[in-house]
Amino acid sequence: MLNIVFLGPPGAGKGTQAKIVCEKLGIPQISTGDMLRSAIANQTETGLKAKTFMDAGQLVPDEVVIALVKERLAMDDCKKGYILDGFPRTVEQAEALQTFAKLDAVVDLDVADEVLVKRLSGRRVCPLCGAPYHVDRLNGEKSCKVDGTPLIQRDDDKPETVLSRLEVYHKKTAPLIDFYKNAGLLHSIGGDLTLEEISAEILKVLEASK
Ligand code: ADP
Numbered sequence: 001m002l003n004i005v006f007l008g009p010p011g012a013g014k015g016t017q018a019k020i021v022c023e024k025l026g027i028p029q030i031s032t033g034d035m036l037r038s039a040i041a042n043q044t045e046t047g048l049k050a051k052t053f054m055d056a057g058q059l060v061p062d063e064v065v066i067a068l069v070k071e072r073l074a075m076d077d078c079k080k081g082y083i084l085d086g087f088p089r090t091v092e093q094a095e096a097l098q099t100f101a102k103l104d105a106v107v108d109l110d111v112a113d114e115v116l117v118k119r120l121s122g123r124r125v126c127p128l129c130g131a132p133y134h135v136d137r138l139n140g141e142k143s144c145k146v147d148g149t150p151l152i153q154r155d156d157d158k159p160e161t162v163l164s165r166l167e168v169y170h171k172k173t174a175p176l177i178d179f180y181k182n183a184g185l186l187h188s189i190g191g192d193l194t195l196e197e198i199s200a201e202i203l204k205v206l207e208a209s210k
Contacts (some may be wrong), residue, residue: 001079001080001081001104001205002025002027002081002104002209002210003081003082003101003102003104003135004021004081004082004083004084004103004105004106004107004206005083005084005087005088005097005103005105005106005107005180005185006018006083006084006085006086006106006107007106007107007108007109007173007176007177007180008108008109008110008111009077009109009111009113009115009116009166009169009170009173010120010165010166010169011111011115011116011117011119011120011123011162012109012111012116012191013086013109013111013191014085014086014109015029015031015033015034015086015130015132016085016132016195017107017109017198017199017202018031018085018197019084021083021199021202021203021206023085024203025206026080027080027081027082027083028071028077028078028083029082029085029097030049030069030073030078030082030083030084030085030087031085031086032065032068032069032084032085032086032087032089033085034088034130035068035072036050036054036060036065036068037054039068040054044199045202046064046067046068049061049064049120053111054155054156055155055156055161056164057156057160057161057162057163057164057165057168058164058168059089059090059168059172061093062090062093062096063088065089065093066093066096066097066150069084069087069097070096070100073101081104084097087104087174088176089172089173090172090173090176091175091176091179094176094179096181099107103185104185104209105182105185105187105205105206105209106180106183106185106186106187107187107189107202107205107206108177108180108186108187108188108189108196109189109191110188110189110190110191111191112191113166115191116162116166117162117163119134119184120157120162120165121136121146121157121159121162122135122136123151123153123154123157124138124151124153125151125152125153125154125172126144126146126147126148126151126152127149127151128144128149129144129146129147129149129154131144131145131146131151133151134172135140138151139152148149182186187205187209189201189202189205
């Protein structure tokens with residue numbers, strides 16, 4: 001059983017890697033971004049609280065996401081381990097997490113800001129299955145390869161919002177690198193590797209954390 005956190009700036013590939021690794025290990029991927037987007041789509045109370053913050057590229061208030069994650073980790077499928085993708089994002093969230101979860105490893109994906117801006121502003125996603133794409137590799141294709149749904153640009157991937165998300169990351173989330181280094185849990189992986197190389201590195205690190 002491994003309880004894992006994926007840390008890293010927006011656009012570092014946390015979601016992509018979390019999906020690959022979760023499938024390999026047979027554990028759930030818990031993405032607060034996906035949970036919040038689905039809460040918005042379903043117009044739940046949480047969704048209504050989260051929407052304005054997300055559209056502006058700001059963090060949703062700690063108490064909202066903490067409650068969401070606490071409830072999710074209490075579900076049966078998390079007993080065999082999980083990957084938290086996008087949580088915690090503040091020291092307050094990390095401190096709250098300590099009270100209801102025991103982590104085995106924190107994987108930090110380290111990517112330079114210039115690369116992130118390019119990736120995020122060119123990102124397109126399938127609104128149905130969440131599959132991510134980049135305009136540079138789509139060759140004009142406008143639909144999802146998996147289910148044919150027309151791809152969209154997330155509201156928070158618009159250029160103005162991308163910059164505020166990076167600013168928020170540096171101010172609020174980057175301090176978690178030291179937080180988890182001090183806890184002896186941190187494993188940093190450089191972002192100048194290919195997708196496959198990063199997955200392989202992550203699996204190696206996790207194997208050693210068992
Ligand atoms: P990315 O990692 O590309 O920024 P996410 O899907 O993880 O995308 O998050 C999108 C947005 O959802 C964030 O900008 C933020 O508004 C909100 N969000 C997700 N996770 C959290 C969290 N742990 N705390 C606060 N807000 C969050």
